[in-house]
Structures are given as structure tokens and as C-alpha cells.
Amino acid sequence: MTAVGSPMSGARAADLLERELPTAVRRRESGFGEVTVWVDRADLVAVCTLLRDHPDAAYTTPVFVTAVDWPDREPAEPRFDVVYMLRSLQYNDVCRLIVQVTEDDPNLPTLEEVFAGMDWHERECFDLLGITFTGHHALQRILLPTDWDGHPLRKDYASFGEPIAFTHNLEWALPAQERPRDMPGGSR
Amino acid sequence: MTALPPIGSPTADLDPLSEQYEAGRQRLGIEPGLDSIDLVEIGDSTMELNMGPMHPSTHGVLRLVLNLDGEVVRECRPDIGYLHTGFEKDFERHTYQQCIPYTDRMDYLSPLFNNLGFSLAVERLLGIEVPLRGQYLRVIMCELCRLASHLLWYGTSALDLGATTAFVYAWRDREKLLDINELVSGVRMHTSFIRVGGLLADVPDPFYEMVGAVIKTFPKLIDEHELLITKNPIWRQRTVGLGTLTPEDAMAYGATGPVLRGSGVPYDLRKAQPYSSYDHFDFDVPIGRTGDVYDRYLVRMQEMRESLKIITQAFENLPDGPVNTTDRRVALPPRNELNTSMESLIHHFKLVTEGMRVPAGQVYQAVESPRGELGFYLVSDGTNRPYRCKVRAPSFSNLSALPHMVRGELIADVVAVIGSIDIVLGDVDR
Numbered sequence: 001m002t003a004v005g006s007p008m009s010g011a012r013a014a015d016l017l018e019r020e021l022p023t024a025v026r027r028r029e030s031g032f033g034e035v036t037v038w039v040d041r042a043d044l045v046a047v048c049t050l051l052r053d054h055p056d057a058a059y060t061t062p063v064f065v066t067a068v069d070w071p072d073r074e075p076a077e078p079r080f081d082v083v084y085m086l087r088s089l090q091y092n093d094v095c096r097l098i099v100q101v102t103e104d105d106p107n108l109p110t111l112e113e114v115f116a117g118m119d120w121h122e123r124e125c126f127d128l129l130g131i132t133f134t135g136h137h138a139l140q141r142i143l144l145p146t147d148w149d150g151h152p153l154r155k156d157y158a159s160f161g162e163p164i165a166f167t168h169n170l171e172w173a174l175p176a177q178e179r180p181r182d183m184p185g186g187s188r
Numbered sequence: 189m190t191a192l193p194p195i196g197s198p199t200a201d202l203d204p205l206s207e208q209y210e211a212g213r214q215r216l217g218i219e220p221g222l223d224s225i226d227l228v229e230i231g232d233s234t235m236e237l238n239m240g241p242m243h244p245s246t247h248g249v250l251r252l253v254l255n256l257d258g259e260v261v262r263e264c265r266p267d268i269g270y271l272h273t274g275f276e277k278d279f280e281r282h283t284y285q286q287c288i289p290y291t292d293r294m295d296y297l298s299p300l301f302n303n304l305g306f307s308l309a310v311e312r313l314l315g316i317e318v319p320l321r322g323q324y325l326r327v328i329m330c331e332l333c334r335l336a337s338h339l340l341w342y343g344t345s346a347l348d349l350g351a352t353t354a355f356v357y358a359w360r361d362r363e364k365l366l367d368i369n370e371l372v373s374g375v376r377m378h379t380s381f382i383r384v385g386g387l388l389a390d391v392p393d394p395f396y397e398m399v400g401a402v403i404k405t406f407p408k409l410i411d412e413h414e415l416l417i418t419k420n421p422i423w424r425q426r427t428v429g430l431g432t433l434t435p436e437d438a439m440a441y442g443a444t445g446p447v448l449r450g451s452g453v454p455y456d457l458r459k460a461q462p463y464s465s466y467d468h469f470d471f472d473v474p475i476g477r478t479g480d481v482y483d484r485y486l487v488r489m490q491e492m493r494e495s496l497k498i499i500t501q502a503f504e505n506l507p508d509g510p511v512n513t514t515d516r517r518v519a520l521p522p523r524n525e526l527n528t529s530m531e532s533l534i535h536h537f538k539l540v541t542e543g544m545r546v547p548a549g550q551v552y553q554a555v556e557s558p559r560g561e562l563g564f565y566l567v568s569d570g571t572n573r574p575y576r577c578k579v580r581a582p583s584f585s586n587l588s589a590l591p592h593m594v595r596g597e598l599i600a601d602v603v604a605v606i607g608s609i610d611i612v613l614g615d616v617d618r
Contacts, residue, residue: 032312032551060439062585063552066578068567083565083578085552089439089453092460094552117442120588128276143269143617152277153576 010035012088013095016057020050036096041108044084044099048114051086051095059086059095062115065122067129069155071103078102082131084111101131110136128153234262237599241270245348245603248613250587252602259598264591271617279577283543284310284384287574292378294579295615297340300326300333301557303382306577308463309553309564310384313546314517322386322511323465324502328399329372329381330464331495331502335406336365337558338488338495339413345485345607346417349426354416361409368398384544385519386512396503403500410492418489427482431593431605434479441592442585445560446487447609451479457556469501481608488610518544543572552580559583559610583615 014035017025024043029036039047051059063085071079078100087094099108110133111118122133123142130151133139141148150157165173235256241249249270255263275294279287291302304326311318318326343358366376372391373379381388417423433443438451448455456473458466474490476483513519520539521532548570554563560582569575586609593609594602 031549034551036550060436061444062440062442063554063561063563064442064565064578064580064585066565068576085563085565085580087561089455094554096552115442116437116440116592117585117588120584121442124584141269143272145269152274157277 008033008035009093010037010095012091012093013037013051013057013059013086013097016051016054017047020054021047034096036098038098038100041099041101044097045109045111045114047097048084048086048111052114056091057088058090059088059093060115061087061089062111062117062121063087063094065111065118065125067125067131067153069129069153071155074103080106080129080131082108082125086115106131107134108132109134112136127151130154233257239602241267246606246613247344247611250606250611250613250616252590254599254602256599259600261594261597261599261602264594264602266587266590268587268613268616271613273614273618275618276577276579279574281573283572284546284574285543287577288383289378289380292380293614294581294618295557295559295562295583295612296377297337297612298333298558299378299380300330300382301555301562303380304330304464305553305555305557305562305564306566307382307384308555309551309566310546312551312553313549313566313568314384314515314544315547316385316513316515316518318386318464318513319510320465320507321390321509322513324506325387325391325511326382326464327466327469327502328499328506329369329379331499332365332368332399332402334495334558335402335492336362336369338492339365341488341558341607341610342413342417345604345610346423348603348607349423351417351420351423354413357409357413357416361406361413364398364402368395368402371395371398383512385515386510390511399499399503403496403503406496407493410489410496414489418486424482426601426604427485427608428480429478430481430597430601431608432478432480433589433593437589437592438479441589443560443589444582444585445556445558445610446484446491447560447586447589449473450476450484450487450608452476457554457561461554463553463555466498468505469498471497481604484608484610545570545572546574554580557582559612559615560586579618581615581618583609583611583613587611587616 008030014028014037017037021043024039024047025037026040027038051057065082065084068081068083069079070081073079080101082099082101084097085094101108108131110122112122120142122136123139125131126133126139127141127143128151140146237254237256238251239254240246240251251267253265253267254261275290278290282290287306288303291306292299294302339358339362343355346354369379370376371394373381373388433447433451435451435453438448438453452475454473454475459473471494474487474494476487516535521536525532526536546568548568550567552563552565554561561580562582563580565578565580566574567576590605590609593605597605
């Protein structure tokens with residue numbers, strides 16, 4: 001089994017950040033042959049610009065940005081892990097950065113100016129997970145229709161089961177104005 | 189019956205048609221000036237044109253809003269999402285093995301690469317290595333799939349520019365490759381042939397004869413395809429110098445695959461970060477010089493020959509042995525054990541009903557699909573379903589460079605540029 005990079009993918013970026021921007025690295029973890037670096041939201045643009053421009057890194061290609069929703073871990077830890085992956089063609093490496101944001105303020109600075117290709121990926125992340133990117137020139141839904149409600153890849157978004165109203169689940173199945181006024185067994 | 193009002197200038201003294209029109213009106217006794225229309229001032233001379241979503245040259249359902257100055261494209265805004273199916277959400281409520289058929293349907297022209305990327309990601313979390321025969325068969329099937337996908341691209345993008353013959357020839361040859369899919373899996377396109385831990389099954393006997401025939405006949409057939417198009421003056425006039433993408437731009441947009449290599453960047457994941465024993469085979473990575481549509485065409489045609497080289501080597505050195513792992517976390521117990529061992533029977537039952545459990549963690553596994561870097565970012569929480577699976581689709585990033593590529597080109601050339609990116613909308617929208 002060959003790991004994504006060799007010997008440990010992302011180690012180059014993590015080492016560089018610890019050397020050049022030690023205050024930005026909050027945590028560093030490795031597993032399954034890959035290194036992940038946790039950075040603060042405030043440092044994100046500086047970190048990515050450094051990784052792109054530093055001659056020892058040259059992470060010039062954006063791979064994607066997405067988020068992972070952990071709704072149950074607030075307030076101990078923020079709810080969303082926003083995951084950035086960047087690729088260095090020159091050094092044949094791919095690195096992963098994670099920025100944590102809370103449910104109340106799921107907001108990050110845009111990386112559009114750093115990588116032109118981040119534009120669509122940020123729109124997708126906003127569309128499916130409701131993460132907003134400050135400074136993005138047109139942060140609109142990209143995959144779903146513009147009038148869609150909610151962000152489907154959040155864990156609290158029910159994707160299955162058509163709501164069928166029974167006497168025991170009217171509160172869940174019907175919006176408030178459509179519920180019968182003398183709802184039988186309403187308290188169940 | 190009244191005639192329609194004239195289009196354009198109400199003075200209508202520009203061409204003889206309007207004279208005829210006026211004469212006709214007089215003959216019919218229609219009073220002049222009644223239906224003359226005033227031109228509406230719109231500020232500038234540009235026009236918004238809606239191309240697609242139901243347009244044969246958008247290869248699926250892609251809508252482009254083009255801002256035109258005459259025939260020149262000033263701005264292009266792609267509107268995607270018409271095929272969005274929510275596969276990533278579906279993954280989260282299916283067991284790992286149940287996810288495999290979903291991956292088939294994302295990039296429906298290269299289903300085996302999707303199977304492979306997902307399977308490799310899960311196998312890395314589990315720490316499983318597939319037996320060598322399984323790895324070689326994966327490589328053979330994937331490269332056959334790359335041939336089929338490139339042939340389809342060749343046919344349709346040539347058809348977009350009016351070369352009908354090429355399309356028919358490409359279909360003729362792709363048929364032979366789909367027959368092999370059908371033989372090994374029973375299905376021509378959505379094979380689900382590559383599974384976590386190995387393959388659906390070992391290949392049946394006719395496989396050797398059919399792949400042997402492909403190895404023998406395809407070099408000649410590719411020559412035939414090249415003869416039709418490569419030096420064709422019409423094709424060259426329509427493609428050389430068009431939709432140029434510099435290496436820097438290609439990298440900044442995250443373009444991968446033939447789009448990146450067409451711009452002269454020699455990066456191929458099969459070479460750069462080999463998986464599934466790609467490092468056992470000797471092949472070249474073709475690159476372009478200028479990054480125009482013609483270069484991307486040449487790169488793909490050459491890639492078909494390189495794929496044949498890989499298939500030949502893997503086929504000739506195909507080892508014997510099992511194709512599936514024997515790791516009991518993934519593999520079902522052998523049939524004869526079920527008759528004697530209660531534990532095996534229970535294990536079989538649990539594995540079939542509940543599926544495999546995958547250790548908690550996160551991995552990113554990328555494979556080189558015919559369209560570029562197809563990546564699976566998989567987060568597991570230790571249960572039998574993926575906690576989150578993000579698919580990094582090559583067409584998505586490649587398509588995001590389209591507005592940059594067509595700015596300043598003619599509207600008729602937009603079709604050629606779309607064809608050269610080789611998008612699959614199932615891959616873009618997922």
C-alpha cells in the first residue's frame with residue numbers, strides 16, 4: 001500500500017509552518033501516512049500565501065476545501081472542521097490544513113485571491129455546509145437551486161424519509177400552521 | 189394574414205428584402221408605419237446568450253451564460269448543478285460496500301476509477317493490501333476504462349466540430365471495451381467491479397482472449413483515429429491556438445489530468461504517487477507545449493497508446509493467486525467453513541448484514557482518472573458507515589477554468605473548448 005505522498009504526506013508543509021510561522025500552528029497530528037495541521041482562522045490567508053510562495057513549499061494547486069460537521073462536540077470544541085487540501089507539484093506532496101469554526105460564526109476569509117480555483121470550491125462548501133467566506137466575490141449556491149432551504153451535508157439535515165403525519169409525530173411531520181388545532185395525543 | 193414587423197432599423201432602407209416587404213404591405217393595403225418598432229437602447233452593444241442546459245455540445249446538462257460582443261465572448265458564467273444527486277450525503281447513510289455502486293454513477297464514463305479511489309481510501313484506513321493479482325487486474329480494467337473514456341471523448345468532441353465519421357469509428361471501438369466490462373461484471377457501464385478488499389470476482393476465461401485482441405488490434409485502430417483527425421486541416425484550424433491555458437493558470441485553477449499536462453506540466457498521479465502497483469509498469473507521461481485545445485487532443489491520443497503499453501505489461505506479467513484479501517474484517521469466510529464453524533457462520537451473517545467496520549481516522553486518496561485527479565477524502569468514526577466522504581472531482585476544477593479559457597474567443601469555439609476539457613457532468617455535480 002503506497003501512501004499518498006512519501007514518506008509522510010504533508011510533513012513538508014507542517015515542518016515549514018513550524019519553522020516560519022510557529023504561532024500559526026495550533027496542533028499537528030499524523031495518521032495513515034498523512035500529516036494534518038490545525039491553524040487559526042486569523043492566520044489562514046498568511047499560512048496559505050506562505051505555502052504557495054515559499055520556494056521550499058510551492059503548494060500552488062488547490063485540491064479542495066470542504067467541511068466536516070461534528071454537531072455533538074460543541075461547546076467543548078467548535079462544530080465544524082473546515083478542511084483545506086493543497087498540492088505541490090514541484091515537490092510532489094499534498095498537505096491538509098484544518099480550521100475549526102463554530103456554529104454561530106461559521107465564517108472564514110476567502111482564498112480566492114491566493115488560488116483562483118478556490119472560487120468554486122468555496123461556493124460548494126457554502127452551498128452544502130453553510131460555511132461563509134468573507135470577501136468572496138459572488139458567494140452563491142453552486143450545486144443546489146438558489147432558493148433551496150438548508151445545507152444538506154450538515155448532520156442535522158434529514159435527507160431521507162418523507163415526513164408522513166401520524167398522530168404521534170405531527171410536530172415533526174407538519175409545519176406549525178398545518179397542524180390540526182385540537183391535535184389528538186399531541187403531547188406524545 | 190399580416191406580415192411580421194421588420195427586424196432591426198425601423199427606417200428599413202438597408203436591404204432589398206425590406207423593399208420587397210414594403211411592396212408587399214402596399215399590395216395588401218396595410219398602412220405604413222403601424223407596426224414599426226423602436227429600437228430599445230440597452231446601453232452597450234453586448235448581448236447575454238444562454239447556452240444549454242439542453243445543448244448537445246455541453247456533454248450533459250451544463251448551462252453557460254455568455255456575454256457576447258458580436259461573436260466574441262466577453263464573459264462566461266457556467267451554471268452547474270443540474271445533475272446534483274447528493275452522493276456525498278448518500279455515502280453517510282450506507283455501509284462501505286453499499287457505497288461502491290454510488291461511486292459508479294458519479295463519473296459514469298470512468299466508473300472503475302471511482303470504485304478504485306473509494307476502495308483504496310477504505311483499504312488504507314483498514315491497513316489492507318490487495319493481492320498482486322488483484323492489483324494487476326485492477327490496473328488492466330482501469331486502463332481499459334481509460335481507453336473507453338478517451339474514445340468517447342474523441343468521438344464526441346470531434347462530433348462537436350462536425351466530424352461525424354470519427355464519432356462512429358470511436359463508438360465501434362469502444363464497444364469492444366464495454367464487452368469486456370460486460371464479461372467480467374455482467375454490466376457494461378456501472379460495473380462495481382472493484383470492491384473494498386479486491387474485486388467482485390476473478391476474471392472468466394474469455395477475458396484473456398478478449399484483452400489479447402484489444403492489445404493486438406488497438407494500436408492500428410488508434411492509428412486510424414489519428415489519420416482521420418490529427419493532420420486534418422479543418423480540425424487544426426478549429427483547435428490550434430484556441431483556449432490556451434498557461435501552466436501557472438492551470439495550477440492556480442487546480443486543473444489536473446490532460447488539461448494540466450496539455451499545458452506542459454508533467455504531473456500524473458500514476459507516476460508521482462503510484463498506487464495499485466503502477467510503479468511496476470513502464471510508461472511515459474505525454475505533455476503538450478502550448479496548452480491549447482489541439483495539445484490537449486494530442487495528449488489524450490498519446491495517453492491511449494501509453495494505456496495500451498500498461499495493459500500489455502500487466503497482462504503479460506499477470507500473476508496467479510487470489511484476487512481478494514483474506515482479511516476477515518472485509519472478506520467473507522470461505523464457503524466450506526460455514527458448514528463446520530458456528531463462528532464463521534455468525535461472522536458471515538454479521539459482515540453481510542452490518543458491513544465492515546473501519547477504524548476511525550481520515551485519509552485522502554487520489555487516483556489518476558481519465559479526467560485528472562479524482563480524490564476521496566474519507567473521515568471514519570469507527571462505525572460501519574463513512575462519517576464524511578468528500579469527492580474531489582477532476583471535472584469540477586477543470587470546468588472552473590473554462591471562463592478563463594474562452595474569454596475573448598469566438599462563440600463557435602466555446603464548443604471546441606468545452607470538448608477539450610472532457611467534462612462529465614455527473615462528475616461535476618455529483
